[in-house]
Amino acid sequence: MTTRRKDKNQKWALAFVIVNMVLFGLFFAWPGVLGVYYSFTDYTGISANFIGLENYVKLFQDQSFYKALGRTFLYTVLSVPLLYVFSLLISVLLVNKYTKGKSVAKIIFFFPWLISPIVAGVIFRWMFGESFGFINYALGLIGVDPVSWSSDGNMALMVVLFATIWGGTAFNMLVMMSALMNIPKSYYEAADIDGANGWQKFMNITLPSLKPTTFMVILLSVIHSMKEFAMVQSLTNGGPGTDNTFLVQYIYQTGFDQRNIGYASAVSMVLFVILLIFALINMKVEERSKI
Amino acid sequence: MTAKNRTTSILLTAIVAILGVVYLFPILWLLLSSFKPGSELFSYPLKFFPDEITFGNYEYAWATMEFTKYVINTLMVTVATTVLTVLASASCGYALAKYNYKWLGVFFLCILTTTMLPTEVIMNPTFTVIQKLGLYDSLWGLIIPSINTATGIFMFRQFFQTVPDDLLEAARIDGANEGRIFFGLMLPIAKPIVITLSIFSFQWRWNDYVWPLLVISDPNKYTVQVALRSIVGADNIDWVLLLSASVISILPMVLIFTVFQRYIMDTGASSGLKD
Numbered sequence: 129m130t131t132r133r134k135d136k137n138q139k140w141a142l143a144f145v146i147v148n149m150v151l152f153g154l155f156f157a158w159p160g161v162l163g164v165y166y167s168f169t170d171y172t173g174i175s176a177n178f179i180g181l182e183n184y185v186k187l188f189q190d191q192s193f194y195k196a197l198g199r200t201f202l203y204t205v206l207s208v209p210l211l212y213v214f215s216l217l218i219s220v221l222l223v224n225k226y227t228k229g230k231s232v233a234k235i236i237f238f239f240p241w242l243i244s245p246i247v248a249g250v251i252f253r254w255m256f257g258e259s260f261g262f263i264n265y266a267l268g269l270i271g272v273d274p275v276s277w278s279s280d281g282n283m284a285l286m287v288v289l290f291a292t293i294w295g296g297t298a299f300n301m302l303v304m305m306s307a308l309m310n311i312p313k314s315y316y317e318a319a320d321i322d323g324a325n326g327w328q329k330f331m332n333i334t335l336p337s338l339k340p341t342t343f344m345v346i347l348l349s350v351i352h353s354m355k356e357f358a359m360v361q362s363l364t365n366g367g368p369g370t371d372n373t374f375l376v377q378y379i380y381q382t383g384f385d386q387r388n389i390g391y392a393s394a395v396s397m398v399l400f401v402i403l404l405i406f407a408l409i410n411m412k413v414e415e416r417s418k419i
Numbered sequence: 420m421t422a423k424n425r426t427t428s429i430l431l432t433a434i435v436a437i438l439g440v441v442y443l444f445p446i447l448w449l450l451l452s453s454f455k456p457g458s459e460l461f462s463y464p465l466k467f468f469p470d471e472i473t474f475g476n477y478e479y480a481w482a483t484m485e486f487t488k489y490v491i492n493t494l495m496v497t498v499a500t501t502v503l504t505v506l507a508s509a510s511c512g513y514a515l516a517k518y519n520y521k522w523l524g525v526f527f528l529c530i531l532t533t534t535m536l537p538t539e540v541i542m543n544p545t546f547t548v549i550q551k552l553g554l555y556d557s558l559w560g561l562i563i564p565s566i567n568t569a570t571g572i573f574m575f576r577q578f579f580q581t582v583p584d585d586l587l588e589a590a591r592i593d594g595a596n597e598g599r600i601f602f603g604l605m606l607p608i609a610k611p612i613v614i615t616l617s618i619f620s621f622q623w624r625w626n627d628y629v630w631p632l633l634v635i636s637d638p639n640k641y642t643v644q645v646a647l648r649s650i651v652g653a654d655n656i657d658w659v660l661l662l663s664a665s666v667i668s669i670l671p672m673v674l675i676f677t678v679f680q681r682y683i684m685d686t687g688a689s690s691g692l693k694d
Contacts, residue, residue: 383543396541
């Protein structure tokens with residue numbers, strides 16, 4: 129009786145997950161395998177001939193690939209820590225009992241989450257316009273020369289960073305605030321009795337308690353910035369020139385605009401491997417830090 | 420309140436206020452600019468508030484772009500995907516939490532890997548798959564692939580793990596079958612998660628850009644985001660149109676947020692992953 133029952137339940141369990149299984153197969157497993165296969169061919173949308181490692185060889189001699197890769201790394205290395213610091217600062221301020229006006233502030237900091245990457249790009253493009261933007265106008269008021277926000281590659285990257293931090297804070301803030309609220313009050317009370325100051329409490333109680341959340345937030349931010357595409361498309365379109373073309377846009381351009389699907393798939397595989405390596409490192413460090 | 424505490428309070432509140440102004444400003448500037456007549460947008464010296472408030476830009480945007488069409492397209496995709504996402508994620512998360520079969524464990528690992536392989540990374544093969552399945556240039560091509568989300572599955576799995584097994588056993592002894600237990604008992608209990616994931620899903624789909632970019636080519640099937648991108652992508656950007664169109668595109672999200680904000684703001688459920 130029980131075994132028959134179990135079989136029946138197994139059928140139900142399968143019924144409950146079947147939709148996600150089929151979709152996983154169709155939209156992750158299949159394109160994933162197809163992408164690996166494409167990357168060894170000269171596929172341009174018509175026919176695919178096997179060319180072995182040629183795409184990869186070409187890739188590692190390709191200046192524009194290195195440029196896109198380097199720029200994506202630079203963007204990630206800059207945006208992830210900055211976003212983390214700002215999110216943490218705001219979260220800590222918003223759970224502190226001495227801060228006034230918390231509920232209004234929370235809504236303000238959360239608001240950018242509602243706004244799409246495309247619109248975020250539009251807003252920052254409008255604010256940082258060289259001849260018409262508010263920022264250069266405001267700088268002019270205090271006697272600073274207009275900054276070339278869109279014609280200078282590094283300045284344009286700065287604007288992308290601002291937009292990233294502005295848009296990314298909300299989600300991190302939600303996650304961090306719930307983690308901060310879960311830290312037992314008794315820890316802080318004990319530290320008060322020992323005469324610890326605010327900074328010491330932050331370094332010795334808050335940060336260590338946030339460790340799991342920190343790992344998650346950093347991992348998600350890295351994945352997110354490595355695949356940044358929509359916002360940059362509307363903010364700078366990878367420009368000026370190709371100065372801020374990140375990897376996903378490079379994949380899009382080579383794969384869809386130039387139809388070099390085999391080559392673009394090879395770039396995709398490199399990006400996938402990078403993400404995987406980072407996730408594994410993140411997991412290893414997290415395990416170690418638990419001991 | 421001692422003097423020291425008051426100083427602390429003033430200092431912290433001041434920092435929050437300054438940061439708040441910085442975070443609020445971009446939205447405010449977009450909003451103010453959208454009410455300025457075109458002649459005023461580029462006239463130096465810039466003014467913070469519009470000299471004359473005009474709704475002309477909005478009328479212009481509505482007339483120039485087939486906004487109604489884009490909004491209807493986007494709403495259809497967003498609502499259909501959200502309903503299906505919630506149903507699929509709830510049942511899948513429930514199965515992963517409450518049944519103990521080896522193959523379910525393997526499938527859970529598969530779902531984990533999907534977070535490593537976002538659509539953006541495998542655009543080209545995904546495009547081939549879309550074509551082979553006959554989903555190219557149809558709204559179904561936006562709906563079906565987006566139903567499967569790791570975040571949603573994790574959220575429900577986490578929730579159902581906290582539901583005591585005795586509850587299920589009791590229902591089983593009463594002779595309810597697994598389907599009835601799930602739909603009649605478990606789904607109603609999970610209401611807060613249902614609402615939270617619905618809001619998340621709505622935001623993901625309303626603001627989605629990569630899928631529509633890959634799947635849709637017919638301008639009649641554009642979503643709001645793709646339509647906006649076509650204005651930004653032009654050589655000469657029509658700012659008057661773009662600013663008001665951007666504001667219009669944000670409104671549905673603001674509405675949803677206003678109605679459901681307590682579910683978003685007071686929840687630990689968001690501790691899943693991003694889509």
